[in-house]
Amino acid sequence: MILELPDYTPTTCGEPRPAVFIENGHVTHFTFAVIDIPKEQNTGNDRHGSKVIVVPFDGAALDRDLGEAVTQEKAASHDAGGQ
Numbered sequence: 541m542i543l544e545l546p547d548y549t550p551t552t553c554g555e556p557r558p559a560v561f562i563e564n565g566h567v568t569h570f571t572f573a574v575i576d577i578p579k580e581q582n583t584g585n586d587r588h589g590s591k592v593i594v595v596p597f598d599g600a601a602l603d604r605d606l607g608e609a610v611t612q613e614k615a616a617s618h619d620a621g622g623q
Contacts (some may be wrong), residue, residue: 560597569621 555569561569575582582588 561594562599563602566603567597570595570597 547611559571560567561571572593572595573590574593577588579590582590
């Protein structure tokens with residue numbers, strides 16, 4: 541499953557949004573469109589062009605670590621008299 545990230549404002553009209561690939565409920569990759577020159581300077585039949593890069597990401601580890609942090613924070617709040 542690929543999802544576009546919300547609340548992303550592109551700097552140039554028509555830029556694709558970054559997206560994430562989700563597998564088994566965890567983010568596994570981010571995708572970004574990149575170009576090596578300003579987009580408006582890119583013309584056909586030159587050496588420049590846009591590429592999509594895919595960056596691997598360990599979303600399962602992030603979810604596990606954040607879950608542990610939230611559990612510890614809730615325990616500390618409860619011990620301090622919080623709810």
